[in-house]
Amino acid sequence: MKTHLVLRIGEIFLKGSNRHMFMNQLEKNIRRALHRHADVRLHRFHGRYTVTCEPGQQEAVIGVLSRIFGLTSISPAVVVEPQFQTLSDTALALVQALPQKPASFCVKARRTDKRLPYTSIDLERDVGGVIHETCHIPVNLTRPDLLVEIHAGQDLSFVCVNRHAAPGGLPVGISGRLEVLLSGGIDSPVALWMMLKRGATVNATSFYSPPWVGDEAKQKVEALCRVLRPWGGPNKLHMVAYGEVQKILRECRPHKLATVLYRRMMMRTAGLIAQDNRALALVTGESLGQVASQTMHNLIAIEQASPLPVLRPLLGFDKYQTVELAQQIGTYETSIIPCADSCTLFAPDHPETHAHMEEVEHAEAGMDLRAMALDLARNAVCVKFSEDGPRRESP
Ligand code: ATP
Numbered sequence: 001m002k003t004h005l006v007l008r009i010g011e012i013f014l015k016g017s018n019r020h021m022f023m024n025q026l027e028k029n030i031r032r033a034l035h036r037h038a039d040v041r042l043h044r045f046h047g048r049y050t051v052t053c054e055p056g057q058q059e060a061v062i063g064v065l066s067r068i069f070g071l072t073s074i075s076p077a078v079v080v081e082p083q084f085q086t087l088s089d090t091a092l093a094l095v096q097a098l099p100q101k102p103a104s105f106c107v108k109a110r111r112t113d114k115r116l117p118y119t120s121i122d123l124e125r126d127v128g129g130v131i132h133e134t135c136h137i138p139v140n141l142t143r144p145d146l147l148v149e150i151h152a153g154q155d156l157s158f159v160c161v162n163r164h165a166a167p168g169g170l171p172v173g174i175s176g177r178l179e180v181l182l183s184g185g186i187d188s189p190v191a192l193w194m195m196l197k198r199g200a201t202v203n204a205t206s207f208y209s210p211p212w213v214g215d216e217a218k219q220k221v222e223a224l225c226r227v228l229r230p231w232g233g234p235n236k237l238h239m240v241a242y243g244e245v246q247k248i249l250r251e252c253r254p255h256k257l258a259t260v261l262y263r264r265m266m267m268r269t270a271g272l273i274a275q276d277n278r279a280l281a282l283v284t285g286e287s288l289g290q291v292a293s294q295t296m297h298n299l300i301a302i303e304q305a306s307p308l309p310v311l312r313p314l315l316g317f318d319k320y321q322t323v324e325l326a327q328q329i330g331t332y333e334t335s336i337i338p339c340a341d342s343c344t345l346f347a348p349d350h351p352e353t354h355a356h357m358e359e360v361e362h363a364e365a366g367m368d369l370r371a372m373a374l375d376l377a378r379n380a381v382c383v384k385f386s387e388d389g390p391r392r393e394s395p
């Protein structure tokens with residue numbers, strides 16, 4: 001006997017005439033994510049989806065689906081005949097089998113087959129009454145601890161009591177392509193995740209500083225990408241060897257501007273890579289005031305070097321919020337592995353916190369910045385992530 005899962009969508013429901021575009025993309029993403037699981041079938045079902053799979057696959061399939069943006073929850077459903085008594089008995093049995101008695105409950109019923117000799121209100125009232133009397137659980141119609149859902153339809157009838165959370169948001173692939181500046185830190189993987197959640201297709205660019213920082217930095221960022229892949233991205237990681245250029249920028253005067261100059265060169269280079277990959281904007285994990293390079297003055301001075309708009313999904317977050325999200329997403333454990341970052345490596349002892357453009361331009365005068373950025377972008381190594389694992393490509 002097959003197991004049925006009911007998948008619910010959230011924000012997509014609010015879409016008007018172009019809802020089908022969002023649904024098609026979501027469907028494509030679900031199929032792609034489940035492609036390794038043979039015998040799994042996806043069906044559209046009254047504005048939602050159901051998935052059928054073998055009972056032994058259920059846990060793994062729920063694990064995959066709980067990372068699909070656009071879905072809000074997943075419930076294993078017990079499929080039965082639409083007789084009133086059968087639905088009622090099944091609901092009661094499911095509640096009695098719960099490992100913990102809920103503090104309150106509510107029955108929500110939907111009858112899509114109008115020929116059935118009862119209404120959804122009958123189901124809600126009568127099944128609710130049976131559960132209340134048998135299990136002695138109070139009813140709460142507004143904020144129940146447990147929701148018992150009944151669907152009585154021509155094609156399918158079922159009861160479900162468990163909801164596994166899915167992340168909500170919009171299906172990846174619906175909002176255009178972005179290039180994320182991905183460090184090995186805590187913030188930028190979260191920023192990348194947030195853009196995936198809003199439906200963007202994402203590639204990443206990361207800077208490391210050989211020979212001063214070597215393979216461990218590359219491996220850390222690749223590991224972060226692998227943690228993020230089940231969420232839908234990134235598709236490509238561009239690794240930029242930045243050490244030699246940083247050595248040149250380090251000589252700038254006044255030296256306290258060095259970090260701003262490193263960051264500006266990152267913007268130029270990532271901007272070129274982004275344009276080459278037809279991305280519409282850059283994304284960073286910056287948050288206002290987090291460190292010296294993220295004061296308002298410095299953010300503005302850094303952004304001016306970018307050929308594309310710069311998006312900062314974490315701008316208003318404090319670090320605790322970001323850490324909490326990183327833990328939920330699963331990137332935190334990798335992010336805290338100690339590893340030198342290219343910007344901290346050659347950071348000035350007293351970095352500028354109020355960079356002024358005239359000073360910045362003066363410090364950069366005489367350097368062929370565009371040629372440097374072109375050279376960095378051209379020599380970037382691209383790692384492509386597919387369902388079958390990463391594949392490295394030469395420049
Ligand atoms: P994170 O912000 O990811 O925790 P971090 O704290 O090391 O890393 P910050 O100094 O806060 O980095 O840098 C701000 C942002 O600049 C990062 O979120 C990231 O988008 C970008 N950035 C910093 N270092 C790098 C790098 N080596 N490669 C790519 N992007 C970087």
Ligand code: MG
Pocket residue numbers: 185187188285286290
């Ligand atoms: Mg940071």
